[in-house]
Amino acid sequence: MCPVLHIGPLSVSTYWVIYGLAILIGGMLVFHRFVRAGISPQSATWGVLLIVWSGLAGAFLFKGLVFLIQNLILTGELRWEGGSAFMGALAGAVIALIVFFRRQGISLGRGFDLWIVPIPLGQAIGRLGCLAAGCCYGAPTDSWLGMYLPGNGEWAVRYPTQLMSSVANLLIFYTLVAVERYGSRRGRESWPFPGFIFLLYVSLYTLKRFTIEFFRGSSPPPLLCPLNVTHLLAAAGFLASVGLIVWNGVRRRTLHVRRL
Amino acid sequence: MRYTTVRARCGALPKRAAQNPYVRVFALLLLTVVAILVVLMGVWCNGGCSCNENQEEVEAVPDRTWVDARISGSMLPGARFPGDGTYNNIRGHFSGENPGHLTLIYTPPQGIANLSFAGRQPDEQRADGSYVWNNVPVEPGEFGGWTTSAITAQYNVPYLAEGQTQMAVVSTLTVVHPDGQQSTSEYVEQVRPTSGGSDAALPASQPQADAARNPAVRAEDYYLWKVSTWSSIFGVAMTTETCQQWVDLLQQGKIFVGMRYPLLNATPPYTDSYKLPVAFTGQYSPTLELIDYSSGPPTSVLTISMTYKPAYHTFLSNALPWEDDERWFALGADDSQPITCPEGLNLDRGDWEVMARLWLDFGGAEGDCANCTLPVYYCYQGEEWPAFAGAASGLLNLSSTAYEGWGITCIGPHLLRLGNGMTVPKFGIYETTNQTVSPTEQITLHHRVVNHGTETVTLTLGVTSTLGADWSLYTDSGQPLTQPIVLTTKLGYFFRVCGTIPADAHGPHTVYVTATSATPPNPSVQATDLLWVGDWESPPPPTTWYRTRFPVVMIQ
Numbered sequence: 001m002c003p004v005l006h007i008g009p010l011s012v013s014t015y016w017v018i019y020g021l022a023i024l025i026g027g028m029l030v031f032h033r034f035v036r037a038g039i040s041p042q043s044a045t046w047g048v049l050l051i052v053w054s055g056l057a058g059a060f061l062f063k064g065l066v067f068l069i070q071n072l073i074l075t076g077e078l079r080w081e082g083g084s085a086f087m088g089a090l091a092g093a094v095i096a097l098i099v100f101f102r103r104q105g106i107s108l109g110r111g112f113d114l115w116i117v118p119i120p121l122g123q124a125i126g127r128l129g130c131l132a133a134g135c136c137y138g139a140p141t142d143s144w145l146g147m148y149l150p151g152n153g154e155w156a157v158r159y160p161t162q163l164m165s166s167v168a169n170l171l172i173f174y175t176l177v178a179v180e181r182y183g184s185r186r187g188r189e190s191w192p193f194p195g196f197i198f199l200l201y202v203s204l205y206t207l208k209r210f211t212i213e214f215f216r217g218s219s220p221p222p223l224l225c226p227l228n229v230t231h232l233l234a235a236a237g238f239l240a241s242v243g244l245i246v247w248n249g250v251r252r253r254t255l256h257v258r259r260l
Numbered sequence: 261m262r263y264t265t266v267r268a269r270c271g272a273l274p275k276r277a278a279q280n281p282y283v284r285v286f287a288l289l290l291l292t293v294v295a296i297l298v299v300l301m302g303v304w305c306n307g308g309c310s311c312n313e314n315q316e317e318v319e320a321v322p323d324r325t326w327v328d329a330r331i332s333g334s335m336l337p338g339a340r341f342p343g344d345g346t347y348n349n350i351r352g353h354f355s356g357e358n359p360g361h362l363t364l365i366y367t368p369p370q371g372i373a374n375l376s377f378a379g380r381q382p383d384e385q386r387a388d389g390s391y392v393w394n395n396v397p398v399e400p401g402e403f404g405g406w407t408t409s410a411i412t413a414q415y416n417v418p419y420l421a422e423g424q425t426q427m428a429v430v431s432t433l434t435v436v437h438p439d440g441q442q443s444t445s446e447y448v449e450q451v452r453p454t455s456g457g458s459d460a461a462l463p464a465s466q467p468q469a470d471a472a473r474n475p476a477v478r479a480e481d482y483y484l485w486k487v488s489t490w491s492s493i494f495g496v497a498m499t500t501e502t503c504q505q506w507v508d509l510l511q512q513g514k515i516f517v518g519m520r521y522p523l524l525n526a527t528p529p530y531t532d533s534y535k536l537p538v539a540f541t542g543q544y545s546p547t548l549e550l551i552d553y554s555s556g557p558p559t560s561v562l563t564i565s566m567t568y569k570p571a572y573h574t575f576l577s578n579a580l581p582w583e584d585d586e587r588w589f590a591l592g593a594d595d596s597q598p599i600t601c602p603e604g605l606n607l608d609r610g611d612w613e614v615m616a617r618l619w620l621d622f623g624g625a626e627g628d629c630a631n632c633t634l635p636v637y638y639c640y641q642g643e644e645w646p647a648f649a650g651a652a653s654g655l656l657n658l659s660s661t662a663y664e665g666w667g668i669t670c671i672g673p674h675l676l677r678l679g680n681g682m683t684v685p686k687f688g689i690y691e692t693t694n695q696t697v698s699p700t701e702q703i704t705l706h707h708r709v710v711n712h713g714t715e716t717v718t719l720t721l722g723v724t725s726t727l728g729a730d731w732s733l734y735t736d737s738g739q740p741l742t743q744p745i746v747l748t749t750k751l752g753y754f755f756r757v758c759g760t761i762p763a764d765a766h767g768p769h770t771v772y773v774t775a776t777s778a779t780p781p782n783p784s785v786q787a788t789d790l791l792w793v794g795d796w797e798s799p800p801p802p803t804t805w806y807r808t809r810f811p812v813v814m815i816q
Contacts, residue, residue, distance in 0.1 A: 012297065013748065020293035020294075023289060024289050028285065031281075031285045041281030048289070049289075056296065148558075156558075
C-alpha cells in the first residue's frame with residue numbers, strides 16, 4: 001500500500017491525489033458531453049464546477065449525517081465524525097443539476113443522462129485511491145479472491161473490496177456507454193425514455209453497493225438483521241430507480257398504444 | 261529580432277490556450293482539486309473515504325454464554341486456619357432452556373489433605389488432579405434457569421511452611437454445556453496462622469442472585485475484549501521436528517501463561533467464587549497459532565486450543581502479587597487430543613510467528629474494564645529444559661524469576677492494556693520481540709507504531725528498561741529518529757530501538773517502549789520486549805510440606 005506520496009518536502013495523501021484525478025477526468029468528460037449536447041461552453045463550465053462543488057459538499061455532509069444518526073441510534077450520543085461518502089456526493093450533485101438544467105431549459109431526464117455516464121468511470125479511478133490508502137477495506141477471508149491488505153492498521157488476507165468496486169464501476173460505465181450507443185443507433189436522443197440511463201446507473205450502482213457491502217470489513221454496524229444503514233439506503237435507491245424505470249416504461253407503452 | 265519573435269510566440273500560446281474552453285475547464289477543475297488537497301490534507305480527514313475508522317477492540321458475540329460455575333464455601337469464607345477442615349459446594353448453572361444435564365470439572369486446591377465428596381461421587385479423576393462429573397442432571401434453579409444439585413468437596417487446608425505468613429488456596433470449577441459452551445470460576449480462601457485470627461470477623465458469604473451473575477444483556481449487545489499477541493524466537497528456524505517438540509512440550513502442561521484480572525462489580529470482602537474472564541464459546545475461544553510468512557500472505561500452519569490450567573492457580577495466587585479485588589488464572593495448551601505438526605514444515609528464521617488470541621469476558625457491557633492493565637507472566641514448570649529447547653528457553657519467555665518451593669519460573673510482567681477506540685489512544689505499538697542476549701551485546705528491537713484514528717497524531721517515542729542501558733531510537737532505514745513523529749491516519753511507522761546490554765546484566769529483563777501523544781491529555785501506549793540475558797538457570801526444586809504424625813505410645 002502507498003497511503004502517502006512523498007514529493008520532495010511535500011507529503012501528499014495518495015487517496016486525495018487519485019480522488020483529484022477522478023474529479024479531473026470525470027469533470028472533463030462531463031464538460032465534453034455538455035458541449036456536444038449543445039450547451040454553450042460558458043454554461044457548461046459553470047455546470048461542471050457546480051456539480052463538483054455541490055458533490056463535494058454533499059459527500060462530506062452525508063457522511064457526517066450518517067455517522068450522526070448512527071451514533072444517535074446506537075449510543076444515544078450526538079457525535080459528528082469526518083469523512084466523505086459517494087452517496088452524498090451523488091445527492092449533492094443531483095440537487096445542483098436540477099437547478100442547472102432548469103436554467104438551461106433542458107429536461108431533467110435528458111440532462112441526467114448526459115451527466116451520469118462519466119461518473120462510474122470517476123468512481124472506478126477513485127476506488128484505486130481507497131486501495132492505496134487502505135480504507136474501505138474488505139472482511140478477512142480464506143477464499144481465492146483474498147489479497148493481503150491492511151484494514152484499520154491490521155494486515156490480513158481480505159476481500160479486495162476496493163478493486164471489486166473499481167471493476168464493477170468500470171462495468172457499469174461500459175454498460176451505460178453501450179446502452180447510450182444503442183439508443184443513438186436507433187436515432188433516438190434518449191432511449192427508451194429521457195432519464196433511463198441515469199435510472200439504470202442508480203439501479204446498477206445501488207445493486208453493486210448492496211452486494212459489496214457484505215464483503216466489506218469497514219461497514220457500519222448492522223441496524224436491521226444483517227443489513228446496515230448503507231444496505232438500507234442502497235436497497236431504497238435500487239427499488240426507487242427500478243420502480244421509476246418500470247413506471248416510465250409502462251407509461252410510454254400506454255401513450256404509444258393510445259397514439260395508435 | 262529573432263529573440264523578439266520567440267517571445268511573441270511564447271506569449272501567444274497561453275492566451276490562445278486560455279480561450280480554449282477545455283483548457284479553461286481543466287484549469288478550474290485542477291484549481292478545485294488543489295484547493296481540496298490543501299484544505300483537507302491540512303485540516304481534516306486525511307486519507308479518509310467512506311470508512312468506519314473506529315478501532316473496535318470489542319466484538320459482539322452472537323451466542324451468549326449462559327453457563328455458570330459456582331463455588332461457595334463454609335460460613336466463614338475467605339480465611340482458614342492451617343489444617344482446618346473446610347468444604348466447597350459446587351454447582352453448575354444454566355440460564356437458557358433446560359439443557360438436560362451439565363458436566364462439572366472441579367480442581368481442588370493444591371496441598372490439601374483428606375479430600376472427599378458428598379452428594380455425588382466423581383466419575384473420573386484426571387492426571388492433572390481434577391475431578392469430573394459427567395451428565396449431572398439439572399433442576400429448576402431458585403432464581404430461575406437450571407441448576408445441578410450441590411456437590412460438596414470436603415478437605416483440610418494445607419499447613420504453612422516455616423516463615424510463611426499466609427497462603428491462598430484456590431479451587432476451580434468448570435461447567436460444560438452439552439453443546440460445548442463452558443464457564444470457569446475460581447474460589448479463593450486464605451490460610452493464616454492461628455494467632456492472626458481476625459478472620460472470624462469477616463461477614464458470611466451471601467449467595468448471589470442469578471440476575472446479578474447473569475446481567476440481562478441482550479445477545480447482540482454482548483461485548484468481549486479481543487486480545488492478540490505475536491511472538492517469535494529470534495533467529496530460530498521451525499521444522500516439523502522442532503514444531504512437534506514444542507507442541508509436545510506445550511501439551512505436557514509445563515508451559516502456561518498467568519494473567520491477573522480485576523473483579524469488576526464485586527464487593528468486599530470478595531469471598532464469592534468469581535467467573536474467570538476468558539471466553540470459551542465457539543470461535544471466541546483461546547488459541548495458539550503458528551503463522552507462516554514464508555510465501556505470500558500469512559497462513560496459519562497449526563492451531564492449538566488453549567484451556568485453563570487450574571493446577572497452577574494456587575501457585576499464581578501465592579507466588580505472584582495481587583490485591584483483594586484481583587484474581588489470577590493460568591492458561592495452557594489443551595492436552596485432550598494429541599496434535600501433530602504438518603509434514604514438510606521448514607520455515608526459515610524470521611518466516612514464522614506464534615499468535616496467541618483470546619477473548620476476555622468481563623460481563624458483556626461495552627467498555628467494561630476499559631483501560632484495565634492486566635499483568636501477564638509466562639511460566640515454565642521444571643528443573644531442566646529439554647535439550648532441543650536449550651538456548652531458546654529464554655526466547656519464549658519461559659524462564660526467569662524462579663519461585664522457590666514451586667519449581668516454577670516466570671518472566672514478566674508483560675502489561676496488557678485493554679482499550680477501545682472511544683476511551684484510549686487510537687494508536688498502538690506492535691511487533692514486540694523476545695530475545696536471549698549476552699552481556700555487552702548490542703541489540704536491536706524492531707517495532708511499528710500505527711495510528712488507527714481519524715486524525716493525524718504527533719507522537720514522542722521513549723524507551724526505558726530494567727537493564728539500565730542507554731537506548732537509542734532509529735528509523736527503519738537506520739537514521740537517528742527525529743522526535744516527535746507525525747502520523748497521518750492509518751499510517752504505520754517502523755522504527756528500531758538499539759542498545760548495549762550491560763556487562764553485569766543477567767537473567768530476565770524487560771524493555772518498555774512508549775508512545776505519547778503531544779495532544780492533551782497526552783495519552784500514551786506501552787509495549788514490552790522481554791529479554792533473557794546470559795545462560796539458562798534452572799529453578800530450584802519444588803518443596804512439599806508434609807504433615808507428619810508421630811505415634812504416641814502410652815507405656816503403663
